[in-house]
Amino acid sequence: MSVYLDNAATSFPKPPAVLEAISEYVMHNGSNPGRGSYTQARQAAELVCETRNLLCELFGFNAADSLIFTANVTEALNLAIRGIVKPGDHVITSSLEHNAVWRCLKLLEQELNVSITAVPCSKEGFTDPRHVEAAIRPETSLVVFTHASNVLGTIQPVREIGGITRRHGILLLVDCAQTAGACPIHVARDNIDILAFTGHKGLLGPMGIGGLLISPGIEIKPLKVGGTGRDSLSAPSKGRVV
Incomplete structure:
Protein backbone atom coordinates (compact mmCIF):
# COMPACT_ATOMS: atom_id res chain seq x y z
CA MET A 1 0.00 0.00 0.00
CA SER A 2 1.46 3.38 -1.04
CA VAL A 3 1.38 6.50 1.09
CA TYR A 4 0.79 9.88 -0.58
CA LEU A 5 2.36 12.90 1.14
CA ASP A 6 2.47 15.53 -1.64
CA ASN A 7 -0.74 17.37 -0.76
CA ALA A 8 1.04 20.74 -0.88
CA ALA A 9 1.28 20.13 -4.64
CA THR A 10 -2.16 18.58 -5.12
CA SER A 11 -4.56 16.53 -3.05
CA PHE A 12 -4.86 12.81 -3.74
CA PRO A 13 -6.92 10.73 -3.96
CA LYS A 14 -9.92 12.83 -4.90
CA PRO A 15 -13.16 11.97 -3.09
CA PRO A 16 -15.46 9.64 -5.07
CA ALA A 17 -18.15 12.36 -5.02
CA VAL A 18 -15.88 14.64 -7.07
CA LEU A 19 -15.36 11.99 -9.76
CA GLU A 20 -19.06 11.19 -9.78
CA ALA A 21 -20.04 14.85 -10.18
CA ILE A 22 -17.64 15.36 -13.09
CA SER A 23 -18.83 12.17 -14.79
CA GLU A 24 -22.47 13.10 -14.24
CA TYR A 25 -21.99 16.51 -15.81
CA VAL A 26 -19.99 15.30 -18.81
CA MET A 27 -22.35 12.40 -19.53
CA HIS A 28 -25.71 14.08 -18.88
CA ASN A 29 -25.21 17.81 -19.49
CA GLY A 30 -21.92 18.87 -21.10
CA SER A 31 -23.23 22.26 -22.22
CA ASN A 32 -21.76 25.75 -21.89
CA PRO A 33 -23.34 27.94 -19.20
CA GLY A 34 -24.52 31.33 -20.39
CA ARG A 35 -24.43 30.42 -24.09
CA GLY A 36 -28.03 29.45 -24.67
CA SER A 37 -31.53 29.34 -23.22
CA TYR A 38 -32.19 25.62 -23.68
CA THR A 39 -32.63 23.40 -20.61
CA GLN A 40 -29.08 22.03 -20.37
CA ALA A 41 -27.49 25.48 -20.70
CA ARG A 42 -29.77 26.87 -17.98
CA GLN A 43 -28.92 23.95 -15.71
CA ALA A 44 -25.21 24.53 -16.31
CA ALA A 45 -25.60 28.22 -15.46
CA GLU A 46 -27.44 27.26 -12.27
CA LEU A 47 -24.52 25.02 -11.28
CA VAL A 48 -22.08 27.90 -11.78
CA CYS A 49 -24.27 30.22 -9.72
CA GLU A 50 -24.60 27.62 -6.97
CA THR A 51 -20.83 27.11 -6.91
CA ARG A 52 -20.22 30.85 -6.63
CA ASN A 53 -22.64 31.10 -3.73
CA LEU A 54 -21.10 28.13 -1.91
CA LEU A 55 -17.60 29.58 -2.30
CA CYS A 56 -18.80 32.93 -0.99
CA GLU A 57 -20.26 31.16 2.03
CA LEU A 58 -17.01 29.28 2.59
CA PHE A 59 -14.83 32.39 2.35
CA GLY A 60 -17.10 34.90 4.12
CA PHE A 61 -17.62 36.92 0.94
CA ASN A 62 -20.94 38.58 0.07
CA ALA A 63 -20.53 39.54 -3.60
CA ALA A 64 -21.00 36.44 -5.75
CA ASP A 65 -20.94 38.49 -8.95
CA SER A 66 -17.37 39.53 -8.09
CA LEU A 67 -16.06 35.96 -7.95
CA ILE A 68 -14.11 35.09 -11.08
CA PHE A 69 -13.19 31.54 -12.08
CA THR A 70 -9.71 31.01 -13.51
CA ALA A 71 -7.65 28.08 -14.75
CA ASN A 72 -5.61 27.97 -11.54
CA VAL A 73 -4.30 30.14 -8.71
CA THR A 74 -1.31 31.26 -10.80
CA GLU A 75 -3.64 32.79 -13.37
CA ALA A 76 -5.71 34.36 -10.60
CA LEU A 77 -2.63 35.94 -9.00
CA ASN A 78 -1.31 37.20 -12.35
CA LEU A 79 -4.71 38.67 -13.19
CA ALA A 80 -4.84 40.55 -9.90
CA ILE A 81 -1.23 41.72 -9.78
CA ARG A 82 -0.91 42.72 -13.42
CA GLY A 83 -4.38 44.26 -13.34
CA ILE A 84 -3.61 46.54 -10.39
CA VAL A 85 0.06 47.49 -10.45
CA LYS A 86 1.01 50.45 -12.65
CA PRO A 87 4.38 51.79 -13.86
CA GLY A 88 6.48 53.10 -10.99
CA ASP A 89 4.36 51.51 -8.26
CA HIS A 90 5.74 49.85 -5.15
CA VAL A 91 4.59 46.40 -4.00
CA ILE A 92 5.14 44.78 -0.60
CA THR A 93 5.28 41.00 -0.34
CA SER A 94 6.64 38.33 1.97
CA SER A 95 9.86 36.33 1.80
CA LEU A 96 7.76 33.15 1.64
CA GLU A 97 5.99 33.69 -1.68
CA HIS A 98 5.42 31.04 -4.30
CA ASN A 99 6.86 31.62 -7.77
CA ALA A 100 3.34 32.43 -8.95
CA VAL A 101 3.74 35.73 -7.10
CA TRP A 102 7.47 36.27 -7.16
CA ARG A 103 8.06 35.72 -10.88
CA CYS A 104 5.08 37.90 -11.75
CA LEU A 105 6.47 40.72 -9.62
CA LYS A 106 9.98 40.37 -11.00
CA LEU A 107 8.66 40.61 -14.55
CA LEU A 108 6.78 43.80 -13.64
CA GLU A 109 9.98 45.11 -12.11
CA GLN A 110 11.60 44.77 -15.55
CA GLU A 111 8.62 45.86 -17.64
CA LEU A 112 7.12 48.69 -15.57
CA ASN A 113 9.94 49.77 -13.26
CA VAL A 114 7.97 48.46 -10.29
CA SER A 115 9.85 48.33 -6.98
CA ILE A 116 9.43 45.38 -4.60
CA THR A 117 9.96 45.02 -0.87
CA ALA A 118 10.06 41.45 0.44
CA VAL A 119 9.40 41.51 4.18
CA PRO A 120 11.52 38.87 5.97
CA CYS A 121 10.05 36.28 8.30
CA SER A 122 11.30 35.10 11.67
CA LYS A 123 13.31 31.90 12.04
CA GLU A 124 10.02 30.25 13.01
CA GLY A 125 8.53 31.26 9.65
CA PHE A 126 6.19 34.08 10.65
CA THR A 127 5.99 37.66 9.37
CA ASP A 128 5.73 40.59 11.77
CA PRO A 129 2.94 42.95 10.59
CA ARG A 130 4.93 45.90 11.93
CA HIS A 131 7.57 45.22 9.28
CA VAL A 132 4.89 45.44 6.61
CA GLU A 133 3.76 48.84 7.88
CA ALA A 134 7.36 50.06 8.05
CA ALA A 135 7.83 49.16 4.36
CA ILE A 136 4.90 51.27 3.11
CA ARG A 137 5.77 54.14 0.78
CA PRO A 138 3.63 56.83 -0.85
CA GLU A 139 3.74 54.84 -4.12
CA THR A 140 2.75 51.49 -2.53
CA SER A 141 -0.29 50.21 -4.43
CA LEU A 142 -0.48 46.58 -3.36
CA VAL A 143 0.47 44.22 -0.57
CA VAL A 144 0.45 40.58 -1.70
CA PHE A 145 0.90 37.82 0.87
CA THR A 146 0.69 34.08 1.01
CA HIS A 147 -1.68 32.80 3.67
CA ALA A 148 0.55 29.77 4.22
CA SER A 149 3.85 28.76 2.68
CA ILE A 164 -2.68 47.99 8.38
CA THR A 165 -3.43 48.12 4.65
CA ARG A 166 -6.97 49.35 5.33
CA ARG A 167 -5.65 52.22 7.44
CA HIS A 168 -3.27 53.23 4.66
CA GLY A 169 -5.72 52.74 1.78
CA ILE A 170 -3.65 49.99 0.14
CA LEU A 171 -5.08 46.82 -1.40
CA LEU A 172 -4.30 43.43 0.16
CA LEU A 173 -4.15 40.39 -2.11
CA VAL A 174 -3.92 37.04 -0.32
CA ASP A 175 -2.77 33.79 -1.94
CA CYS A 176 -4.63 30.99 -0.18
CA ALA A 177 -3.55 28.15 -2.49
CA GLN A 178 -2.48 26.08 0.52
CA THR A 179 -5.26 27.00 2.92
CA ALA A 180 -8.52 27.14 0.93
CA GLY A 181 -10.58 24.25 2.23
CA ALA A 182 -8.05 23.43 4.94
CA CYS A 183 -8.05 26.51 7.20
CA PRO A 184 -10.74 29.04 8.13
CA ILE A 185 -10.71 32.08 5.83
CA HIS A 186 -13.16 34.97 6.11
CA VAL A 187 -12.63 37.78 3.62
CA ALA A 188 -14.55 40.38 5.64
CA ARG A 189 -13.17 39.58 9.09
CA ASP A 190 -9.63 39.04 7.79
CA ASN A 191 -9.55 42.45 6.04
CA ILE A 192 -8.81 40.85 2.66
CA ASP A 193 -9.52 42.89 -0.47
CA ILE A 194 -8.71 40.21 -3.05
CA LEU A 195 -8.42 36.47 -2.49
CA ALA A 196 -6.83 34.00 -4.92
CA PHE A 197 -7.50 30.27 -4.55
CA THR A 198 -7.08 26.96 -6.33
CA GLY A 199 -9.49 24.05 -6.43
CA HIS A 200 -7.21 21.03 -6.60
CA LYS A 201 -5.57 21.16 -3.15
CA GLY A 202 -7.53 21.62 0.08
CA LEU A 203 -10.82 21.93 -1.80
CA LEU A 204 -10.19 18.41 -3.19
CA GLY A 205 -11.29 19.28 -6.71
CA PRO A 206 -9.72 18.45 -10.07
CA MET A 207 -6.81 20.34 -11.58
CA GLY A 208 -7.53 23.24 -13.90
CA ILE A 209 -9.75 25.18 -11.48
CA GLY A 210 -9.03 28.38 -9.57
CA GLY A 211 -10.58 31.68 -8.76
CA LEU A 212 -10.36 35.24 -7.59
CA LEU A 213 -12.65 37.05 -5.15
CA ILE A 214 -12.57 40.80 -5.76
CA SER A 215 -14.19 43.11 -3.24
CA PRO A 216 -16.75 45.46 -4.82
CA GLY A 217 -15.36 48.79 -5.95
CA ILE A 218 -11.93 47.47 -6.92
CA GLU A 219 -11.05 47.86 -10.58
CA ILE A 220 -8.69 45.38 -12.21
CA LYS A 221 -7.43 45.72 -15.75
CA PRO A 222 -8.40 42.52 -17.62
CA LEU A 223 -5.65 40.02 -18.39
CA LYS A 224 -7.72 38.46 -21.16
CA VAL A 225 -10.88 39.51 -23.01
CA GLY A 226 -13.54 37.56 -24.85
CA GLY A 227 -15.87 34.80 -23.73
CA THR A 228 -19.55 35.22 -23.02
CA GLY A 229 -21.69 38.32 -23.30
CA ARG A 230 -24.08 39.88 -25.78
CA ASP A 231 -22.60 43.34 -26.42
CA SER A 232 -19.42 42.41 -28.28
CA LEU A 233 -18.58 46.00 -29.24
CA SER A 234 -18.39 47.33 -25.69
CA ALA A 235 -15.22 47.52 -23.62
CA PRO A 236 -14.83 44.86 -20.91
CA SER A 237 -15.89 45.77 -17.40
CA LYS A 238 -12.99 45.95 -14.95
CA GLY A 239 -13.21 43.82 -11.84
CA ARG A 240 -16.59 42.35 -12.77
CA VAL A 241 -17.70 38.90 -13.83
CA VAL A 242 -18.92 38.81 -17.43
Whole structure:
Protein backbone atom coordinates (compact mmCIF):
# COMPACT_ATOMS: atom_id res chain seq x y z
CA MET A 1 0.00 0.00 0.00
CA SER A 2 1.46 3.38 -1.04
CA VAL A 3 1.38 6.50 1.09
CA TYR A 4 0.79 9.88 -0.58
CA LEU A 5 2.36 12.90 1.14
CA ASP A 6 2.47 15.53 -1.64
CA ASN A 7 -0.74 17.37 -0.76
CA ALA A 8 1.04 20.74 -0.88
CA ALA A 9 1.28 20.13 -4.64
CA THR A 10 -2.16 18.58 -5.12
CA SER A 11 -4.56 16.53 -3.05
CA PHE A 12 -4.86 12.81 -3.74
CA PRO A 13 -6.92 10.73 -3.96
CA LYS A 14 -9.92 12.83 -4.90
CA PRO A 15 -13.16 11.97 -3.09
CA PRO A 16 -15.46 9.64 -5.07
CA ALA A 17 -18.15 12.36 -5.02
CA VAL A 18 -15.88 14.64 -7.07
CA LEU A 19 -15.36 11.99 -9.76
CA GLU A 20 -19.06 11.19 -9.78
CA ALA A 21 -20.04 14.85 -10.18
CA ILE A 22 -17.64 15.36 -13.09
CA SER A 23 -18.83 12.17 -14.79
CA GLU A 24 -22.47 13.10 -14.24
CA TYR A 25 -21.99 16.51 -15.81
CA VAL A 26 -19.99 15.30 -18.81
CA MET A 27 -22.35 12.40 -19.53
CA HIS A 28 -25.71 14.08 -18.88
CA ASN A 29 -25.21 17.81 -19.49
CA GLY A 30 -21.92 18.87 -21.10
CA SER A 31 -23.23 22.26 -22.22
CA ASN A 32 -21.76 25.75 -21.89
CA PRO A 33 -23.34 27.94 -19.20
CA GLY A 34 -24.52 31.33 -20.39
CA ARG A 35 -24.43 30.42 -24.09
CA GLY A 36 -28.03 29.45 -24.67
CA SER A 37 -31.53 29.34 -23.22
CA TYR A 38 -32.19 25.62 -23.68
CA THR A 39 -32.63 23.40 -20.61
CA GLN A 40 -29.08 22.03 -20.37
CA ALA A 41 -27.49 25.48 -20.70
CA ARG A 42 -29.77 26.87 -17.98
CA GLN A 43 -28.92 23.95 -15.71
CA ALA A 44 -25.21 24.53 -16.31
CA ALA A 45 -25.60 28.22 -15.46
CA GLU A 46 -27.44 27.26 -12.27
CA LEU A 47 -24.52 25.02 -11.28
CA VAL A 48 -22.08 27.90 -11.78
CA CYS A 49 -24.27 30.22 -9.72
CA GLU A 50 -24.60 27.62 -6.97
CA THR A 51 -20.83 27.11 -6.91
CA ARG A 52 -20.22 30.85 -6.63
CA ASN A 53 -22.64 31.10 -3.73
CA LEU A 54 -21.10 28.13 -1.91
CA LEU A 55 -17.60 29.58 -2.30
CA CYS A 56 -18.80 32.93 -0.99
CA GLU A 57 -20.26 31.16 2.03
CA LEU A 58 -17.01 29.28 2.59
CA PHE A 59 -14.83 32.39 2.35
CA GLY A 60 -17.10 34.90 4.12
CA PHE A 61 -17.62 36.92 0.94
CA ASN A 62 -20.94 38.58 0.07
CA ALA A 63 -20.53 39.54 -3.60
CA ALA A 64 -21.00 36.44 -5.75
CA ASP A 65 -20.94 38.49 -8.95
CA SER A 66 -17.37 39.53 -8.09
CA LEU A 67 -16.06 35.96 -7.95
CA ILE A 68 -14.11 35.09 -11.08
CA PHE A 69 -13.19 31.54 -12.08
CA THR A 70 -9.71 31.01 -13.51
CA ALA A 71 -7.65 28.08 -14.75
CA ASN A 72 -5.61 27.97 -11.54
CA VAL A 73 -4.30 30.14 -8.71
CA THR A 74 -1.31 31.26 -10.80
CA GLU A 75 -3.64 32.79 -13.37
CA ALA A 76 -5.71 34.36 -10.60
CA LEU A 77 -2.63 35.94 -9.00
CA ASN A 78 -1.31 37.20 -12.35
CA LEU A 79 -4.71 38.67 -13.19
CA ALA A 80 -4.84 40.55 -9.90
CA ILE A 81 -1.23 41.72 -9.78
CA ARG A 82 -0.91 42.72 -13.42
CA GLY A 83 -4.38 44.26 -13.34
CA ILE A 84 -3.61 46.54 -10.39
CA VAL A 85 0.06 47.49 -10.45
CA LYS A 86 1.01 50.45 -12.65
CA PRO A 87 4.38 51.79 -13.86
CA GLY A 88 6.48 53.10 -10.99
CA ASP A 89 4.36 51.51 -8.26
CA HIS A 90 5.74 49.85 -5.15
CA VAL A 91 4.59 46.40 -4.00
CA ILE A 92 5.14 44.78 -0.60
CA THR A 93 5.28 41.00 -0.34
CA SER A 94 6.64 38.33 1.97
CA SER A 95 9.86 36.33 1.80
CA LEU A 96 7.76 33.15 1.64
CA GLU A 97 5.99 33.69 -1.68
CA HIS A 98 5.42 31.04 -4.30
CA ASN A 99 6.86 31.62 -7.77
CA ALA A 100 3.34 32.43 -8.95
CA VAL A 101 3.74 35.73 -7.10
CA TRP A 102 7.47 36.27 -7.16
CA ARG A 103 8.06 35.72 -10.88
CA CYS A 104 5.08 37.90 -11.75
CA LEU A 105 6.47 40.72 -9.62
CA LYS A 106 9.98 40.37 -11.00
CA LEU A 107 8.66 40.61 -14.55
CA LEU A 108 6.78 43.80 -13.64
CA GLU A 109 9.98 45.11 -12.11
CA GLN A 110 11.60 44.77 -15.55
CA GLU A 111 8.62 45.86 -17.64
CA LEU A 112 7.12 48.69 -15.57
CA ASN A 113 9.94 49.77 -13.26
CA VAL A 114 7.97 48.46 -10.29
CA SER A 115 9.85 48.33 -6.98
CA ILE A 116 9.43 45.38 -4.60
CA THR A 117 9.96 45.02 -0.87
CA ALA A 118 10.06 41.45 0.44
CA VAL A 119 9.40 41.51 4.18
CA PRO A 120 11.52 38.87 5.97
CA CYS A 121 10.05 36.28 8.30
CA SER A 122 11.30 35.10 11.67
CA LYS A 123 13.31 31.90 12.04
CA GLU A 124 10.02 30.25 13.01
CA GLY A 125 8.53 31.26 9.65
CA PHE A 126 6.19 34.08 10.65
CA THR A 127 5.99 37.66 9.37
CA ASP A 128 5.73 40.59 11.77
CA PRO A 129 2.94 42.95 10.59
CA ARG A 130 4.93 45.90 11.93
CA HIS A 131 7.57 45.22 9.28
CA VAL A 132 4.89 45.44 6.61
CA GLU A 133 3.76 48.84 7.88
CA ALA A 134 7.36 50.06 8.05
CA ALA A 135 7.83 49.16 4.36
CA ILE A 136 4.90 51.27 3.11
CA ARG A 137 5.77 54.14 0.78
CA PRO A 138 3.63 56.83 -0.85
CA GLU A 139 3.74 54.84 -4.12
CA THR A 140 2.75 51.49 -2.53
CA SER A 141 -0.29 50.21 -4.43
CA LEU A 142 -0.48 46.58 -3.36
CA VAL A 143 0.47 44.22 -0.57
CA VAL A 144 0.45 40.58 -1.70
CA PHE A 145 0.90 37.82 0.87
CA THR A 146 0.69 34.08 1.01
CA HIS A 147 -1.68 32.80 3.67
CA ALA A 148 0.55 29.77 4.22
CA SER A 149 3.85 28.76 2.68
CA ASN A 150 3.85 25.54 0.64
CA VAL A 151 7.28 24.81 2.15
CA LEU A 152 6.89 25.74 5.83
CA GLY A 153 3.13 25.66 6.32
CA THR A 154 3.19 28.60 8.72
CA ILE A 155 0.00 30.68 8.73
CA GLN A 156 0.73 34.35 8.20
CA PRO A 157 -1.11 37.09 10.16
CA VAL A 158 -3.17 38.37 7.23
CA ARG A 159 -5.90 39.83 9.45
CA GLU A 160 -3.40 42.11 11.19
CA ILE A 161 -1.70 42.96 7.90
CA GLY A 162 -5.10 43.72 6.40
CA GLY A 163 -5.85 46.11 9.25
CA ILE A 164 -2.68 47.99 8.38
CA THR A 165 -3.43 48.12 4.65
CA ARG A 166 -6.97 49.35 5.33
CA ARG A 167 -5.65 52.22 7.44
CA HIS A 168 -3.27 53.23 4.66
CA GLY A 169 -5.72 52.74 1.78
CA ILE A 170 -3.65 49.99 0.14
CA LEU A 171 -5.08 46.82 -1.40
CA LEU A 172 -4.30 43.43 0.16
CA LEU A 173 -4.15 40.39 -2.11
CA VAL A 174 -3.92 37.04 -0.32
CA ASP A 175 -2.77 33.79 -1.94
CA CYS A 176 -4.63 30.99 -0.18
CA ALA A 177 -3.55 28.15 -2.49
CA GLN A 178 -2.48 26.08 0.52
CA THR A 179 -5.26 27.00 2.92
CA ALA A 180 -8.52 27.14 0.93
CA GLY A 181 -10.58 24.25 2.23
CA ALA A 182 -8.05 23.43 4.94
CA CYS A 183 -8.05 26.51 7.20
CA PRO A 184 -10.74 29.04 8.13
CA ILE A 185 -10.71 32.08 5.83
CA HIS A 186 -13.16 34.97 6.11
CA VAL A 187 -12.63 37.78 3.62
CA ALA A 188 -14.55 40.38 5.64
CA ARG A 189 -13.17 39.58 9.09
CA ASP A 190 -9.63 39.04 7.79
CA ASN A 191 -9.55 42.45 6.04
CA ILE A 192 -8.81 40.85 2.66
CA ASP A 193 -9.52 42.89 -0.47
CA ILE A 194 -8.71 40.21 -3.05
CA LEU A 195 -8.42 36.47 -2.49
CA ALA A 196 -6.83 34.00 -4.92
CA PHE A 197 -7.50 30.27 -4.55
CA THR A 198 -7.08 26.96 -6.33
CA GLY A 199 -9.49 24.05 -6.43
CA HIS A 200 -7.21 21.03 -6.60
CA LYS A 201 -5.57 21.16 -3.15
CA GLY A 202 -7.53 21.62 0.08
CA LEU A 203 -10.82 21.93 -1.80
CA LEU A 204 -10.19 18.41 -3.19
CA GLY A 205 -11.29 19.28 -6.71
CA PRO A 206 -9.72 18.45 -10.07
CA MET A 207 -6.81 20.34 -11.58
CA GLY A 208 -7.53 23.24 -13.90
CA ILE A 209 -9.75 25.18 -11.48
CA GLY A 210 -9.03 28.38 -9.57
CA GLY A 211 -10.58 31.68 -8.76
CA LEU A 212 -10.36 35.24 -7.59
CA LEU A 213 -12.65 37.05 -5.15
CA ILE A 214 -12.57 40.80 -5.76
CA SER A 215 -14.19 43.11 -3.24
CA PRO A 216 -16.75 45.46 -4.82
CA GLY A 217 -15.36 48.79 -5.95
CA ILE A 218 -11.93 47.47 -6.92
CA GLU A 219 -11.05 47.86 -10.58
CA ILE A 220 -8.69 45.38 -12.21
CA LYS A 221 -7.43 45.72 -15.75
CA PRO A 222 -8.40 42.52 -17.62
CA LEU A 223 -5.65 40.02 -18.39
CA LYS A 224 -7.72 38.46 -21.16
CA VAL A 225 -10.88 39.51 -23.01
CA GLY A 226 -13.54 37.56 -24.85
CA GLY A 227 -15.87 34.80 -23.73
CA THR A 228 -19.55 35.22 -23.02
CA GLY A 229 -21.69 38.32 -23.30
CA ARG A 230 -24.08 39.88 -25.78
CA ASP A 231 -22.60 43.34 -26.42
CA SER A 232 -19.42 42.41 -28.28
CA LEU A 233 -18.58 46.00 -29.24
CA SER A 234 -18.39 47.33 -25.69
CA ALA A 235 -15.22 47.52 -23.62
CA PRO A 236 -14.83 44.86 -20.91
CA SER A 237 -15.89 45.77 -17.40
CA LYS A 238 -12.99 45.95 -14.95
CA GLY A 239 -13.21 43.82 -11.84
CA ARG A 240 -16.59 42.35 -12.77
CA VAL A 241 -17.70 38.90 -13.83
CA VAL A 242 -18.92 38.81 -17.43
